[in-house]
Amino acid sequence: MISYLRRALAVVLLSASPAFAGTYDLVIDRTAVRIDGQERRVFSINGQFAGPTLRWKEGEEVTINVTNRLTEDTSIHWHGILLPFYMDGVPMVSFAGIKPGETFTYRFRVRQAGTYWYHSHSSGQEQEGMYAPIVVEPTKGERYKVDRDYVVMLSDQHAMSAGAILRKLKQEPGYFNDRRRTLPGLIRDLAKAKSPEERQRIIRDRLDWGDMRMDPTDLADVTGYTFLVNGRGPSDNWTGLFKSGEKIRLRFINGSAMSIFDARIPGLKLRVVQADGQDIVPIEVDEFRIGVGETYDVIVEPREARAYTIHAASIDRRGAARGTLAPRPGMSGPIPEMRPPSLLTMADMGMNHAAMAGMDHSKMDHSAMAMPTDNADGLVHAPPVNASPGERVLGYRDLRRLDRTYPLKSPDRTIELRLTGNMDKFFWSFDDRKYSESPTIDFVEDETVRLVLKNETMMNHPIHLHGIFMDLDNGAGDDRPRKHVVIVPPGRSVAVTIQMTEVGRWPFHCHLMFHMMTGMFREFVVHPRGAPLPVTTAPHSEGGSHVHKH
């Protein structure tokens, strides 16, 4: 009798309140902050910039009340978090957005652990400060015991509003490129050339780029950003304290609007233990590339009681986010010299001259460029970083999963999506169609789909899928890692396999904000098995992409 009562009581308690539940209140407002001494108006969360870190526990039932004190709509998207799609926070896809003066309550159970982040998915608020970290502690506690645990949130801040930047890009796509190739540059290169063949190559290269009406120095659509660590500028110098001999976990998050970084801490080996919130087989590197939306946890063990510089250079090398690890506040480590950017080559554009001999240049346009085929080298990339000899740079092929609790399934079908765009009019698309022209791609619950992403543009695109992880086809076989963002380099292909386990409408887009805003966006609609909704559209019947059945 007593045991029966006790059991009944336990059932009542458990069903009334889950093992643990937390309520979090977030207020969105505009706040003036100082970045490197300059006043900037940003979107703040609870008056903070960058916003407050949300610390959850795996299994926790979270309730988050988001209050909008702006004069415009807002939203919060939980980047990398598995949840019911109507809690995903994307206006017009998962919900109606949060109107001025309104409070929206998000509720979901946290089904995962790791480093993630949250940000606005409305207009340009993300660039203007509305982003913050999420740290979810595993049920069994952290896998690695460390003495210090810091978030290193990288971001980019601009004096111009997102709206003003987009206007300039639409008027003059090359507006922000202040490193275009010049005639004196050509003369200098020719004078430096050691042989007639080299001179010929230089001229040929100029002609090829001219023929495509493009510029190899076009590595970033927008320049003029100040790069931040945890909302602090390079001179503000965000500092994390340590005592020598301590183990420090640094949770790198790239919360930028438009900037991909190459990050390093000269003098320290970086033991990468997690990528996109997923534990990986630890790997020691000197440098890693982090795309917009990606996260990497690294563990460092500084042995000397001195200042170490956290240096994350934008891939166009126009600047770097800088922070410091130091035994005392106010210390500065040496700032590493900026390495030259890796300019695009004809190979990045899917061309090489051996294969092009005899090709008629006049008949070639950039939409018809020969792209590399699905070989291993095209599918996985080591970032083209100008590392010093002997230094190791993390590449996607180095990522191997630790979590063995889920099976990797072989795909039921393959879809190819081309990453496309019009650089001259500044709009971006998949399969030459903007979101407004081809909103959805339909799937059925539990089907497994191989997605081949073929980049036909000259930009790196960090492609993000909401709500469902992608198993990255990086040549690691059964060790393939799970990611929520994959960078697809210029002229290359990347393949992922997706198990459509989560029903709903999931945004799939380039995480470069202005690419997303101008059309590089789709909804992946995962229909419930047994109760399929009418297929919304057939975007690929005319779009030029191919659906293969296995």
Next chain:
Amino acid sequence: MSTSTRKALVALLLLGSAPPALAMDDGAIFWRFDGLVERRFHDLTPTVEWKAKGWIGDDYNKLRLESSGVIADNGQIDGEGGTKGVDSRFYYSRLISDFWDAKLGIQATVFGHGLSRTGFVAGFEGLAPFGFHVDAVAGVNQTGIATLKLDIDYDILLSQKLIATPFVEAMVASGDDRAIDLGSGLSRFEIGARLRYEFAKEFAPFIGVSFEQFTGPTASYVAAGNEPTSKLRAIAGIKIWF
């Protein structure tokens, strides 16, 4: 079906019945205005010439307004052998390939002595391989004479801010329009270059040189009016956009 799946299904149905999702890239309207005004130095016929272009629209569809004209120092409109005058155009344009807009519209040109010509115009503008800016427009007006006007220029970067822009202008007419001094065939061409310094991308003063030649019957009409049929001129002006 699990509870969560059922919930998601309900939410999907609710959202699915809502109006089609408003796309981020949908209905985004942008605009641009370009203006160039320059002094054309010449012993006999110094003039001021302007070219203004504005567009408003989305990525594919645009409305374009263009105004250009030449005013002589005596305050009179300079018709330049029937090839210039004070010209206004209104186009609808449509993006037809990555780098090209096709445009279709109407044109009204005022010449001296109250003469004017109105008609229809159609053509292309865009970026040709190697970065040549091309504007090619055919027109026909109330006289039934068809014309073809071609403007090409090319930016040579001497530095990020100092830019030399060679240009070519040419006009061809299908017949003689004696009243405005326009002759058939190639009526006029001009080649030259402007050297501008972009204090800001949007604001650049320039200097330059141009050589203009009237040809065919147009040249005789121009000569009959005691005007030079070829002019080598220094030019200076300002180029802005916003």
